[in-house]
Amino acid sequence: MESFIYDVQASRVIFGIGKIKEIKNELENLGGKRAFAISTQEQEGLASEVKNLLGDLCAGVYTKAIQHVPLDTVEESLKLVKDLNVDSLVPIGGGSSIGLAKAIALQTALPILAIPTTYAGSEMTPIWGMTENGLKKTGKNLVVKPKTVIYDPELTYTLPxxxxxxxxxxxxxxxxxxxxxxxxxxxxxxxxxxxxxxxxxxxxxxxxxxxxxxxxxxxxxxxxxxxxxxxxxxxxxxxxxxxxxxxxxxxxxxxxxxxxxxxxxxxxxxxxxxxxxxxxxxxxxxxxxxxxxxxxxxxxxxxxxxxxxxxxxxxxxxxxxxxxxxxxxxxxxxxxxxxxxxxxxxxxxxxxxx
Ligand code: NAD
Incomplete structure (x- = not known):
């Protein structure tokens, strides 16, 4: 066997049908008390579900995430994160919602609890991306890698x-x-x-x-x-x-x-x-x-x-x-x-x- 390097980038993974219900416990495990839920507009129903499940641990909801993370959505969210004194990010959805949370984490180092609903896989990577004036910048930084990921297959039943x-x-x-x-x-x-x-x-x-x-x-x-x-x-x-x-x-x-x-x-x-x-x-x-x-x-x-x-x-x-x-x-x-x-x-x- 050839020699190799394996970098273990630990994330906590909760996997199973109905596991979205663990979200409050999991946020508490991360020390989160003022979470910011993030989704695309089409998935605002899921963001509301996150808000309801988190109860008083949810400080705000943002449902304008879009593909390729345009800079204006990052700036608008960063302002809300500051105004609402947010201490954790909870994106629910595909690479667009998780991508926006990563762009916020890049600037704030806030921990992410991600709930993916597509198969894109962004939740398991330290890769971020952001688009300014039509140009997409990407980079790698461990600070953007979600600390906890809840995979609930039930949330994917609606994927076309x-x-x-x-x-x-x-x-x-x-x-x-x-x-x-x-x-x-x-x-x-x-x-x-x-x-x-x-x-x-x-x-x-x-x-x-x-x-x-x-x-x-x-x-x-x-x-x-x-x-x-x-x-x-x-x-x-x-x-x-x-x-x-x-x-x-x-x-x-x-x-x-x-x-x-x-x-x-x-x-x-x-x-x-x-x-x-x-x-x-x-x-x-x-x-x-x-x-x-x-x-x-x-x-x-x-x-x-x-x-x-x-x-x-x-x-x-x-x-x-x-x-x-x-x-x-x-x-x-x-x-x-x-x-x-x-x-x-x-x-x-x-x-x-x-
Ligand atoms: P997406 O997040 O834009 O989702 C596609 C559409 O499906 C959206 O309208 C969304 O609201 C909807 N949707 C998501 N889940 C759904 C569900 N369960 N039921 C019904 N509708 C649902 O797209 P994507 O393919 O998940 O992600 C693509 C983006 O992620 C790209 O911008 C790509 O560059 C990025 N990406 C990043 C990484 C990384 O490591 N940083 C990895 C993979 C992809």
Whole structure:
């Protein structure tokens, strides 16, 4: 076995159906007495539930979190946090609500108790992001990593099927790239395999019955594992491509991950034979075809499998290949503009990789 470093970034995780009811105890464990609940506008009902469950421990509610954390929402919340003498942050929702809490924590060092309701995985990472004048800045700081996370699968029953699948594919992407990360280690490898298995087996069951409690629990468990992998090791070509496409062409986050993953894996396959074996074992497919099997999974679940379907223009592919190869992330295989252009062409057309 090769030597490795494993940074344990402890979070307390409470997992199970109905566990949102533990929120008051958990906030008290963190020493919180004046919490600030955060959600998107669409999920203000959940923010009200948090307020009711916290009772006198809730100092205020903010329901204007939006994707990519615009600076004005951060500034508006920071003012409220100060005026209301807030001592803890309780985001409920997806990466948008949790992202806003992280941006506030970056400036205030307030502890976060996160209640995720999508599979994006932000709650398990020290990565923050913020958008100013159309430019997204990101960074890593342990101060923004939630101290406690409550995973309550019941809160995900309302996730629309398209978002369930694409958000689940986003979580699978964290696991896949974690397997061939520069700093991969045996612990994250175990988590990644288990995450792929849990998600790929549960997503079809959820589509058949969105309130299948066992399948919803398994998917959220897989998302926790994926988020932990994302927060522990570096990502590679797939994430670089998604960041470049999302940032430059405003493509939707989870859909972009869904479309790109099979193509990025196919591109890297020859350089990562061990990862390929693990992915094939986790999905239950032939070792010659895990990229194709991921494509089939997305396609069978009725979500987009081409960049064209999610709003990319063919005329932007040249520029996209250039942007995606500037300041490349670590990648196990060589990354050249021309070969990335070919990858993007196939992803644009949605040609099954094989
Ligand atoms: P999101 O938080 O914007 O949620 C998408 C939509 O779904 C929103 O309208 C939300 O209100 C709604 N929604 C959420 N949960 C729901 C539920 N259970 N039922 C019904 N509707 C629900 O999107 P996301 O995909 O969770 O997160 C994407 C954002 O997170 C991006 O900005 C991305 O960059 C960021 N992200 C950050 C990290 C990190 O480590 N910092 C990791 C992953 C994603």
């Amino acid at each position: 099927s398209r978002l369930t699948v694409t958000s689940g594919m986003n979580a699978i992407a964290h696991c896949v790239e974690g397997l061939y990360a520069e700093n991969a280690n045996p612990i994250t490898t175990i988590m990644a395999e288990e995450g792929i298995r849990a998600l790929s087996s549960s997503l079809p069951k959820i589509l058949a019955d969105p309130s299948d409690s066992n399948a919803r629990s398994n998917a959220l468990y897989g998302c926790w594992l994926g988020g932990t992998v994302l927060g522990s090791v570096g990502m590679a070509l797939h994430h670089k491509l998604c960041h470049a496409l999302g940032g430059s062409y405003n493509l939707p986050h989870a859909e972009t991950h869904t479309v790109i993953l099979p193509f990025a894996l196919f591109y890297n396959a020859n350089y990562v034979p061990e990862a390929i074996k693990v992915i094939a074992r986790a999905i239950g497919c032939d070792e010659s075809d895990p990229a194709g099997a991921l494509f089939d999974l997305a396609s069978s679940l009725g979500v987009p499998t081409s960049l064209e379907e999610i709003g990319m223009k063919e005329t932007d592919l040249d520029e996209a290949a250039k942007i995606a190869t500037e300041n490349p992330y670590y990648n196990p295989g060589p990354v050249h503009e021309q070969s990335i252009r070919q990858l993007l062409e196939l992803a644009y057309k949605g040609v099954r990789p094989q």
